[in-house]
Amino acid sequence: MDVIEKGAREMEKKKKKFAVPNVFIILFGIILVCSILSYIIPAGTYEMMDLDGRSVVDPDSYHNIEQTPVSAMQMLTSITRGLQESAQIVFFLFIVGGAMAVIQSTGALEAGIGKLAKSLNGKDLIIIPIVLFLFGIGGAIFGMCEEAVPLVPLFVALCLAMGYDSMVGMAIVMVGGAIGWAGEFMNPFCLQVAQGIAELPPLSGMGLRIALFTALLVVTSLWIMRYARKVKKNPQLSPMYELDKHRDDSLDLDHLPKFGGREKAILVVFLLMIVLLVYGVIKLGWYMDEISALFLGTSIICAIIGRMRFNTFAEVLGKGMTDLATGALIVGFSKAIVVVLTDGNILHVILHGAASVLGVLPPIFSAIGMFIFQNLLNLIVVSGSGQAALTMPLMAPLADLVEVTRQTSIMALSIGNGLSNVLTPVSGFLMAGLALAKIPWEKWAKWVLPLIGIQFAVGLIFIIIAQVTEYGPF
Template identity: 30%
Template sequence: MNQPHPRAGSDKKQRKWFNEFPDPMVLIFMVLVAVYLLTFIIPAGEFARELVDGRNRVIPDSFQLLAETAPLHFFDLFLAIPQGMINASPFLFIVFIAGGLFHVLQSTGALENMVGVAANKVGAGNSLRSRNLIIVLGTFIYGFFGVAVGGENNIALVPLGVLVAAAIGCSRLVGVTMAVGGIGIGFALSPINPYTVGVAQSIGELPLFSGWSLRLLMVLTSLALLSAYLCLRVVKMEFHDDQPAEMSKPLHEYRLSRQDLTILGIFLIGLAILVTGVFTRGWYIKEITAIFLMMAIVIGFASGMTANQLVKRMMEGAASVTSGALVIGLAASIPVILQDAHVIDTIVKSLSAILEGTPVAVAAVLTSIIQGIINLFIPSGSAQALITMPILIPVADLIGMSRQLMVTAFQIGDGLTNLFIPTAGGILAMLALGRVSYAQWLPVIVPIMVPIYVLCWVMMVAAAYLGY
């Protein structure tokens, strides 16, 4: 008896909308083309700048249009791509080296053994409550690292989240969302963020990290929202994983050997050195990458690898994150187009003018939205503070907004958008290391960002009325 043929459209109906999302390279190239076309509409202009304490700051009310700037040639669109990759090279290299480090670490088995033993002790495989407890604890731990250590400084911890998710029977998507989301929110709303709050408060002549209580409340409640979203929604999401992270044996069979403890000790010592260097010596991507490389070499030899085996493991790890690294380079070409066309200052000037004459509470919310838009074009928090705060601080004084509230609005707009804009190199680097593509990430992170933004806006409005 002949079986009826399925209708041609049946497969399409069963597909989720996010499976039809463009490839990350296609998506970002579309944004790049759109930005290039905008340069023919937005007039070129610049603010004058002055050197203050070794930093270039914008002089308010010094904006002038540039009449003699030639429009970008079509060839410049493609020249921006290699230039963006050159500009983003520190992020590319940290992804390659971190990918190699974790492949070496995972090949020793020490990391999996540690996660397996820890998950078994808390009963991860026994109940839904235990699984949710681990997700909540993991989210807040990653959030703490984001608050205290920073963003890109925690890139080495992302694959650990994937292993934790595997131990509790969840997909790679859960582990990456727990790690990247926790770090991103912690860094975005940190009461002690030196890159955004520190720079912005110094420009606003405010005591360093003052007004911390509001930001602490924001980060704690936002992490709680992310935890609930993970437990209730992300764990149920369909995720197509070409290389699923799986535990190699049942949890009760895991043990930690002396060699495992030695390898984990080396890893923790390396992280301790890294954190110390970040806080006491101002280390950033270049130094962190060097520490990762040293950790990989020491861990490899401590596990008994030969030099050739170590190099092979490093190359395999680097190869596994190549596509994610290239996405970072392509995204970095977007600011190149804007800089070459001299339109960034024009965008800043136009957006800041919207705030004049608006009520304080409304202006606070608008500022966060404006800073989020600017962050797409200037994806560095400290650079954005140096460009926008000299303009926004006088605006705050004119409309009766406290400088502290203006700094907080700037921080929310700059920080939270990093979790979903294509020009945030640090987040893209973490996604590359976790092997979750930007196209897979967007449909997961965007829905939870809506209530987090609303939460922060409500708190800012309340703070405005309470005289914050």
């Protein structure tokens, strides 16, 4: 008996030894490394200039400046400053999380999702490519991103009810949106900004981008469907098996909540909210503040229909917010990385160094180098429009010099921006979704990395095609 117990203890020690570091440790490690680099890398900066109302980099203005090393105090305060700078995302996360907790507590969503899952019995796998396509097309056409985040719990619950795991529910929403951004063909927040800076005709080169979007959709659908089929057959293969067993938002299809007139009314209100959300984002320019207000208002209406007491409403709302505290703090830690790079004046140094290296490579390797660089840069600069403003004033003229078409350099930007967004912990969009899905980033990163590797290979093939065919008009 002692031998068995000793063996069990040894196994436990080995598991602990090889444990993936907590996301807070990873982020703090990156902050520390970036702070140290500010003492080693000579500081430099580009001047900014105005281009059609946008502040972009002046590609001819790079110069070294006095070293600005990040002190220990600056490094530590970067976290609180990061939280302040990402306050909109943090409070968006709190409000939407609390509101969704109230709506879910009525039981209407559970009952509606349960009925849908039962009706799809035997055909539920088709949900995966359909939902991926819907979120993907939203990303490709109008840059759907943060507005998809509140829908994560809904699809997680649906996938759990169909016998899959929370990874599948998270992926069909978030990876779907990432496919749209990578294969964007109309997105006004990245593609059209980049084409404007590169002086390309608006929405030009659409054909190859649609082909890229289709290829990414097909390989992603097949990969997730294969995984979903395996998990349904053997749930213990899921990295979320233990955590999913103890979720309070999972459904028992044999014992669904009542679905009477009151629950139907709540479901109708929720669906109307989704329609209003899409209309508000596309037509009225809504962003996080308006989306948060919409969810909060909807939760109040649903609480009234469900005859929820005032105190109960407040308690459920508060608990929903509390459950997302970790995810909200991670957003602030993530932003702290950019704060440190800015304090140390080394972000533009990285950009200038990459441009210098790419400028001496043969054309085909320059195109591939641009693709790799944009993927890596997006690990710290996750805004599509921000990355376009930062890199395209350099990459567009550089593309001319190294015989790469400007259209190809923009495709490299799009793919890098899309694929990296569902891996990097710096992405507030990703961390908000993971918080709502109740999935630890460490588990998600390990799970999604092989898929991103496949998508990266597809993107690389299209970059080579673009270079060989002189993807244009120029």
